[in-house]
Amino acid sequence: MSANHVVSVNLGGVRGLEGEVRFSNGLNIILGPNNSGKTSILEALMISYIMNFENVGVGLQKIMVQQAARGSMKHALADIVGDKQAKPCITLNDKRRVCVSLSKEYKLVPGVSGLGEAVTLVFRSDSSCNVKIDISKTGIKVDIKGKCNEKPQSLGYLPTGILPYNFFDTLIGYIKRTDPGKLEDIVLELGNDKYIVDLGIDPWQEAVVIMRKYGNGKPLTFYSIGRGVQRAFIIMTLLNLFDISLIDEVESAMHPELLRYLGSYIAKRLKGDKQIIITSQSLEASTILASSILDPSDPTANRSILLERAREKCIEKHETYDNIFSIIIITRKDNKIKSLVKKGCDAIIYLAGTRDPRLSYRLME
Numbered sequence: 576m577s578a579n580h581v582v583s584v585n586l587g588g589v590r591g592l593e594g595e596v597r598f599s600n601g602l603n604i605i606l607g608p609n610n611s612g613k614t615s616i617l618e619a620l621m622i623s624y625i626m627n628f629e630n631v632g633v634g635l636q637k638i639m640v641q642q643a644a645r646g647s648m649k650h651a652l653a654d655i656v657g658d659k660q661a662k663p664c665i666t667l668n669d670k671r672r673v674c675v676s677l678s679k680e681y682k683l684v685p686g687v688s689g690l691g692e693a694v695t696l697v698f699r700s701d702s703s704c705n706v707k708i709d710i711s712k713t714g715i716k717v718d719i720k721g722k723c724n725e726k727p728q729s730l731g732y733l734p735t736g737i738l739p740y741n742f743f744d745t746l747i748g749y750i751k752r753t754d755p756g757k758l759e760d761i762v763l764e765l766g767n768d769k770y771i772v773d774l775g776i777d778p779w780q781e782a783v784v785i786m787r788k789y790g791n792g793k794p795l796t797f798y799s800i801g802r803g804v805q806r807a808f809i810i811m812t813l814l815n816l817f818d819i820s821l822i823d824e825v826e827s828a829m830h831p832e833l834l835r836y837l838g839s840y841i842a843k844r845l846k847g848d849k850q851i852i853i854t855s856q857s858l859e860a861s862t863i864l865a866s867s868i869l870d871p872s873d874p875t876a877n878r879s880i881l882l883e884r885a886r887e888k889c890i891e892k893h894e895t896y897d898n899i900f901s902i903i904i905i906t907r908k909d910n911k912i913k914s915l916v917k918k919g920c921d922a923i924i925y926l927a928g929t930r931d932p933r934l935s936y937r938l939m940e
Contacts, residue, residue: 580818581819583598584620599901601901602868604854607854607936621637627702629729643736653694693711694711731813733823748782761811803833807833819852825837831859839872842874862875
């Protein structure tokens with residue numbers, strides 16, 4: 576097991592929110608109503624992890640992608656820190672706890688008339704890494720100092736919004752350079768066809784990701800296919816490239832058939848040391864993912880079938896499922912986040928048997 580798997584995250588004031596959320600190994604599904612802080616939990620986790628365990632120059636790009644997915648990178652960045660200083664922390668499975676101090680200051684932009692104020696965000700990690708992000712009307716400037724470039728890439732993130740140009744090309748290019756054999760594991764079945772991804776050359780002589788059919792068939796440019804298929808390929812790539820994958824609203828743009836394939840793909844990779852933390856608004860998606868844990872070969876969206884399978888399989892393998900699956904139900908009140916965690920078979924039976932587990936946050940109010 577990787578020493579850097581996350582046991583818990585304390586929001587510590589990120590977006591003004593307080594509260595601690597605990598995770599398990601394997602697959603974690605965060606359920607909660609809109610505006611309850613699901614994405615903010617991922618933000619706090621990313622900031623704490625990236626500032627302590629990644630090449631920070633590379634990791635900041637992921638934070639920027641996350642903020643851009645909110646709609647406005649500058650406004651979202653500026654509002655990460657509330658009125659008070661924030662201190663998100665994560666605890667790892669070897670019991671280490673690392674934090675990042677975030678502060679915000681306003682200053683007049685000197686010598687330029689009519690630009691008003693600029694915002695400076697200051698990130699200080701436990702590993703003596705300091706980052707300043709200056710946000711003004713003219714753009715965003717990043718200044719990195721200290722011990723910030725000593726760790727390898729280790730965490731992947733996929734937002735719900737539009738991804739920047741080149742995002743997936745960069746991931747596939749990284750795999751192609753470092754471990755091209757991993758591309759053979761990134762396979763998607765659509766109907767009777769199987770597709771793999773690779774790098775190709777477009778009409779402008781630029782390297783872009785393409786999809787190839789097994790056997791014969793003309794390659795398709797990745798950006799010409801539907802968004803759901805794009806997201807499925809990206810998620811499969813994250814699982815192959817990173818120890819920890821964060822996926823915001825996993826069901827976004829995906830047909831149930833594609834979700835079932837993805838659920839099976841995820842379940843088959845939980846036997847290693849992968850940790851996956853996702854958010855979801857979909858009962859159907861949550862059911863498919865839970866059923867994939869019990870039977871990767873035949874995921875189902877039918878909760879009655881899921882309940883039957885759980886009662887049958889949990890008799891013999893109860894502890895096995897405890898180590899690879901959990902649901903985390905959250906609620907937010909007065910900027911305080913509370914969470915209810917259920918693991919393994921308890922989580923699967925609860926998901927299948929309760930009226931609607933997405934509404935379980937009402938029990939904590």
